[in-house]
Amino acid sequence: MSRPKVFIPRPLQPQVIERVAARCEVSVHPQDAPISFQQLADACRDIDGLIACSVRVTQEILDHSPRLRVVANVGVGYDNIDVAACTRRRIVVTNTPGVLTEATADLTFALLVAAARRIVECDRYVREGRWQSSQWQLLWGCDLASKTLGILGLGRIGQAVARRARGFSMRILYHSVDRPTAAEERALGAQFVDRDTLLREADFLSLHVPLTPETRHLIGRTELALMKPTAFLINAARGPVVDEAALVAALQSKQIAGAALDVFEREPQVHPALLAMPNVVLAPHVGSATAETRLAMANLAVDNLLAVLDGRRPPTPVNPEVLDR
Numbered sequence: 001m002s003r004p005k006v007f008i009p010r011p012l013q014p015q016v017i018e019r020v021a022a023r024c025e026v027s028v029h030p031q032d033a034p035i036s037f038q039q040l041a042d043a044c045r046d047i048d049g050l051i052a053c054s055v056r057v058t059q060e061i062l063d064h065s066p067r068l069r070v071v072a073n074v075g076v077g078y079d080n081i082d083v084a085a086c087t088r089r090r091i092v093v094t095n096t097p098g099v100l101t102e103a104t105a106d107l108t109f110a111l112l113v114a115a116a117r118r119i120v121e122c123d124r125y126v127r128e129g130r131w132q133s134s135q136w137q138l139l140w141g142c143d144l145a146s147k148t149l150g151i152l153g154l155g156r157i158g159q160a161v162a163r164r165a166r167g168f169s170m171r172i173l174y175h176s177v178d179r180p181t182a183a184e185e186r187a188l189g190a191q192f193v194d195r196d197t198l199l200r201e202a203d204f205l206s207l208h209v210p211l212t213p214e215t216r217h218l219i220g221r222t223e224l225a226l227m228k229p230t231a232f233l234i235n236a237a238r239g240p241v242v243d244e245a246a247l248v249a250a251l252q253s254k255q256i257a258g259a260a261l262d263v264f265e266r267e268p269q270v271h272p273a274l275l276a277m278p279n280v281v282l283a284p285h286v287g288s289a290t291a292e293t294r295l296a297m298a299n300l301a302v303d304n305l306l307a308v309l310d311g312r313r314p315p316t317p318v319n320p321e322v323l324d325r
Contacts, residue, residue: 004048004309005067009035009055012074016298023306024049037061044068049305053298057081062089070308072301075288076100077238078318079211086319093318094304098156099296100288105160107287108236111260112149112204114281115232117141121278142203142230145169150202152218153237154180154190158208162188173198199226204234211238219243224250232258236287239263248273251280262287 006024008017011032020026027043029035035043040055044065050057053074059082062068068091071081076097086093114120118141125131125139149165151158154176162172172190175198179185185192199205205227209215219233220243227233233256235242244265250256251273258279264270267285274280288297304314313323 004069005046006049006051006305006309007043007047008051008053009040009043010053012051012053012298013295016295016302019299019302020051020305024309049309051298051301051305052081053301055080057086059085062086062091070094070305070314072305072308072314073318074297074301077210079238081318083319087322090322090325092308092314092322094301094308094314094316095318096297096300096304097316099300100293101156101160103290103293104157104236104287105164107262107283107289108157108161108206108208108234109164111236111262111281111283112206112232112234113144115234115258115260115279116144116204118279120281146171147203148173148201150174150198150205151190151208152176152195152198152205153208153210154178154188155208157236158206159184159188159190161206161208162190173201196226199223200228202231203228204232206234207237207241209237209241211240216240217243217246219247221246221249224255227256229254230257232256232260234260236262239265239267244271244274247271251277 003025006020006026008026008028011028011030017026017028035055041061041064044050044061046067048067049070050068051072051074057071062085070092071086073081073095076095078093078095081093083093118139122139145168148171151162151174154174165172166189172188173193174190175193175195179192209218218241224246247259248271251259260281262283263285270282274282288294304316307314317323
């Protein structure tokens with residue numbers, strides 16, 4: 001009996017590839033770089049499983065994939081996959097929630113602290129040899145203790161950020177479609193408010209919502225106008241949740257004090273104005289980029305892949321209705 005064929009579009013850790021190779025006939029794109037549409041389409045022509053790492057799985061790709069049974073996404077967000085098209089073809093889509101929660105929350109809080117204390121500016125000031133003497137007013141930032149952290153989206157990552165904020169003695173407000181229990185709210189020290197109140201009262205607004213048609217440009221000109229002129233926007237969710245042009249305008253007009261961004265509307269492109277702003281901290285979408293977390297993500301993707309190919313229920317399906325038919 002022939003073994004199922006699997007394609008991996010990035011050179012994942014050797015031990016991860018070995019796990020797949022022990023059960024499947026596997027091919028791996030050798031470069032840790034974007035793969036073209038044609039390369040992906042050609043690779044998918046006769047495969048049963050795809051580990052989707054930094055690739056877009058569109059209707060057009062599916063049209064080239066007549067045997068495909070599972071798309072195992074390496075990431076919690078799956079806006080890179082046409083899930084509806086997969087579901088119509090009875091292709092199981094999976095993701096990797098949970099295992100990247102703490103790393104992404106760490107990165108979120110690192111961005112917040114960096115923005116508040118102007119860490120990037122401080123680093124540049126020293127490296128450029130400008131630190132020649134002590135100055136009373138040099139690179140003043142702002143305190144975190146007693147400031148209000150507004151969390152938009154209190155899922156796994158939003159809750160992990162709230163736990164970190166408690167350690168900094170911050171007041172925590174949140175708005176979320178799905179609310180935790182009253183006991184969980186008390187444990188987090190988080191208070192539910194309507195969205196406008198969140199925007200008006202937050203000293204730091206941290207975004208933790210998935211990218212959906214409803215959340216695209218969730219933060220735009222109107223929302224930014226409600227924020228304090230001393231407030232900072234933190235985004236480690238998805239870039240298109242924020243209207244980047246509106247954010248630039250708000251920063252240029254000093255409607256808000258600054259921003260810290262790990263994600264962008266048209267990645268890897270970044271709005272040129274953001275690059276020139278000293279009050280904006282920029283990171284290249286590295287929320288989950290720790291050795292431990294990336295290994296856990298890849299292994300969970302393999303767990304999902306192998307389960308589907310073996311006829312078992314995967315641990316974290318995105319479209320479980322395919323399995324229940």
